[in-house]
Amino acid sequence: MYRYDGWDAAFVRERIARFRDQVARRLRGELSEEEFRPWRLMNGVYLQLHAYMLRVAIPYGTLSAPQLRRLADIAERYDRGYGHFTTRQNIQFNWPRLVDIPDILEALAEVEMHAIQTSGNCIRNITSDPWAGVAADEIEDPRPWCELLRQWSSDHQEFTFLPRKFKVAVSGGLRDRAAVRIHDIGLRLRRDRQGRIGFEVLLGGGLGRTPLLAQTVRDWIPGEELLSYLTAILRVYNRFGRRDNKYKARIKILVHDLGIERFRQLVDEEYAVARDPDLARFAAAEIARIRPFFAPPPYADRAADAAASRHLAAIDGTFARWLRTNTAPHRRRDYAIVQISLKPPGGVPGNMTAAQMRALADLAERYSCGEIRVTAEQNLVLPHVARGDLPALWEALETGGLATPNLGHLSDIVACPGLDFCALATARSIPVAQAIGRRFADLDRQYEIGPLKLKMSGCINACGHHHVAHIGILGLEKRGRESYQITLGGSGGEEAAIGRVLGPGFGAEEIVDAVERVITTYLAGRRNREETFLDYLRRVGLQPFKDALYASV
Amino acid sequence: MNARHRAGGTVITANRLPDGRVIFLGPGGWSEDITAATVATDAQELRALEALARQSVAVYEVVDPYPVAVEAGPDGLLPVKLRERRRLLGPSPGAETVERS
Numbered sequence: 001m002y003r004y005d006g007w008d009a010a011f012v013r014e015r016i017a018r019f020r021d022q023v024a025r026r027l028r029g030e031l032s033e034e035e036f037r038p039w040r041l042m043n044g045v046y047l048q049l050h051a052y053m054l055r056v057a058i059p060y061g062t063l064s065a066p067q068l069r070r071l072a073d074i075a076e077r078y079d080r081g082y083g084h085f086t087t088r089q090n091i092q093f094n095w096p097r098l099v100d101i102p103d104i105l106e107a108l109a110e111v112e113m114h115a116i117q118t119s120g121n122c123i124r125n126i127t128s129d130p131w132a133g134v135a136a137d138e139i140e141d142p143r144p145w146c147e148l149l150r151q152w153s154s155d156h157q158e159f160t161f162l163p164r165k166f167k168v169a170v171s172g173g174l175r176d177r178a179a180v181r182i183h184d185i186g187l188r189l190r191r192d193r194q195g196r197i198g199f200e201v202l203l204g205g206g207l208g209r210t211p212l213l214a215q216t217v218r219d220w221i222p223g224e225e226l227l228s229y230l231t232a233i234l235r236v237y238n239r240f241g242r243r244d245n246k247y248k249a250r251i252k253i254l255v256h257d258l259g260i261e262r263f264r265q266l267v268d269e270e271y272a273v274a275r276d277p278d279l280a281r282f283a284a285a286e287i288a289r290i291r292p293f294f295a296p297p298p299y300a301d302r303a304a305d306a307a308a309s310r311h312l313a314a315i316d317g318t319f320a321r322w323l324r325t326n327t328a329p330h331r332r333r334d335y336a337i338v339q340i341s342l343k344p345p346g347g348v349p350g351n352m353t354a355a356q357m358r359a360l361a362d363l364a365e366r367y368s369c370g371e372i373r374v375t376a377e378q379n380l381v382l383p384h385v386a387r388g389d390l391p392a393l394w395e396a397l398e399t400g401g402l403a404t405p406n407l408g409h410l411s412d413i414v415a416c417p418g419l420d421f422c423a424l425a426t427a428r429s430i431p432v433a434q435a436i437g438r439r440f441a442d443l444d445r446q447y448e449i450g451p452l453k454l455k456m457s458g459c460i461n462a463c464g465h466h467h468v469a470h471i472g473i474l475g476l477e478k479r480g481r482e483s484y485q486i487t488l489g490g491s492g493g494e495e496a497a498i499g500r501v502l503g504p505g506f507g508a509e510e511i512v513d514a515v516e517r518v519i520t521t522y523l524a525g526r527r528n529r530e531e532t533f534l535d536y537l538r539r540v541g542l543q544p545f546k547d548a549l550y551a552s553v
Numbered sequence: 554m555n556a557r558h559r560a561g562g563t564v565i566t567a568n569r570l571p572d573g574r575v576i577f578l579g580p581g582g583w584s585e586d587i588t589a590a591t592v593a594t595d596a597q598e599l600r601a602l603e604a605l606a607r608q609s610v611a612v613y614e615v616v617d618p619y620p621v622a623v624e625a626g627p628d629g630l631l632p633v634k635l636r637e638r639r640r641l642l643g644p645s646p647g648a649e650t651v652e653r654s
């Protein structure tokens with residue numbers, strides 16, 4: 001993992017001191033709310049429905065065991081004993097007091113964490129593949145590049161007041177596990193024929209009220225040129241992006257309005273000016289400095305006991321199903337990637353108690369070289385687990401309520417905080433997610449249904465990524481009541497697609513039954529078990545689902 | 554519940570500056586308890602309440618005060634709009650994760 005040098009530590013400390021002073025001035029009345037708001041947002045502090053909320057950055061989703069323990073300490077001391085992992089690999093605390101937040105930031109800084117640029121119209125936390133560094137299909141670990149981008153974009157004087165927020169994702173695998181096509185900029189790491197590292201640059205993706213998939217603006221840019229090229233893109237956006245209308249201010253609207261060809265032309269013109277050999281040399285040197293921080297851990301050779309998990313799976317069906325659903329191939333054959341579901345039946349998607357955080361931190365130290373990852377689907381990952389340790393790890397996870405074997409299945413629901421917490425929300429997400437989770441709690445039924453992604457958002461801003469769900473649910477308010485609209489056929493991965501609206505919304509008391517009818521329609525119509533929900537939908541279209549849900553209306 | 558609360562009207566709500574908690578303006582000042590709120594039943598009363606709220610902003614007690622329409626519910630005053638009801642009632646039962654005993 002990356003470790004702060006003296007400069008990083010001093011930078012974060014200086015920001016905390018500045019924010020402590022801003023909070024004190026706000027409390028003394030020397031700053032109005034209008035004056036204070038941009039500063040609190042730049043430090044991750046929102047004023048939500050019931051209280052302040054603090055969003056803490058987890059750069060590219062990588063956490064150490066001591067960092068996770070510190071998040072547990074903060075949850076207990078300053079909040080209500082839990083945290084909420086988000087779809088951007090961050091964690092949110094729902095109840096901090098403004099007066100405590102400078103102290104919370106100090107506590108975070110002690111473990112090299114911060115909340116800088118987790119809000120505001122700036123470049124936000126860089127997200128990445130939660131399997132970075134261990135995925136079997138990886139070209140190169142993308143995290144050194146993410147770290148380079150984090151440093152470059154932190155407090156960047158030119159890009160701190162963009163027309164709107166700006167999200168960047170970096171993928172290093174052959175398969176896209178970073179959802180690069182739904183980001184303002186998506187970067188796919190590639191090697192050219194000479195073996196040099198570079199990136200395909202995708203531009204203009206995003207969800208919200210105008211969901212659009214990113215398009216390729218450049219097939220390949222050499223790694224050392226990346227900062228100059230992104231500078232060119234951001235300058236074009238800063239110059240032409242709309243500041244008059246918040247709803248049309250994201251870069252996706254500009255790309256859509258200009259067209260990708262015209263946008264590319266503008267970027268190329270700007271790149272001719274922005275291309276900076278000094279910046280390229282700096283990037284190359286900095287990558288060389290950062291890369292060793294992400295070197296593989298000193299793996300013990302565990303080939304001798306790698307078969308232990310297979311032996312237990314042969315006699316213990318409960319372990320076998322966890323092994324099947326919650327582990328993935330590691331680049332070493334004697335190791336596995338272990339996925340921790342934060343979606344127990346009836347649970348709040350993405351939530352974790354302080355006790356669970358501490359338990360998982362201990363397990364990460366014992367079994368995963370002290371490392372944890374956060375996923376964009378609100379789950380966690382232990383990236384370095386010897387196959388021989390899987391039975392013992394599984395038992396410990398079971399004890400801590402962290403072994404729900406539902407990864408990639410229906411109850412692995414992504415949900416935003418919705419109207420239970422969020423000031424922007426128009427309907428609740430959590431109770432609906434809980435009700436669906438309970439309705440489909442039967443694991444055998446979930447396995448019968450097969451791979452399925454259900455995601456829901458409590459408003460049009462789409463933090464729950466419902467547009468890219470196989471089954472998406474959007475909560476709205478209609479005539480004073482919560483109404484839930486279903487979209488079908490979205491996908492956030494390799495074959496990214498925006499889901500299509502099925503029809504009029506359903507009331508809170510109807511939505512679970514509506515999902516049930518979607519599922520039974522699929523099960524009744526699929527050719528066989530190999531035809532997944534998404535395959536079936538792409539074959540037959542929306543009509544059978546419309547017939548099932550609206551025929552009697 | 555007094556007669557004004559039974560009749561419904563408008564209350565002023567805000568967030569308390571130091572901790573962000575939801576509060577309502579009443580004759581005794583700001584309170585987390587909506588039953589302690591003053592209910593304005595006409596425009597003149599509402600203007601007077603808003604003027605009081607602005608004073609609280611000026612002395613750094615509260616953030617972003619605004620009027621909320623309320624009506625009498627079975628257990629006391631309830632905001633008319635869904636969002637404001639949720640803001641008063643807090644997260645749904647079970648929407649917060651608690652330690653397993």
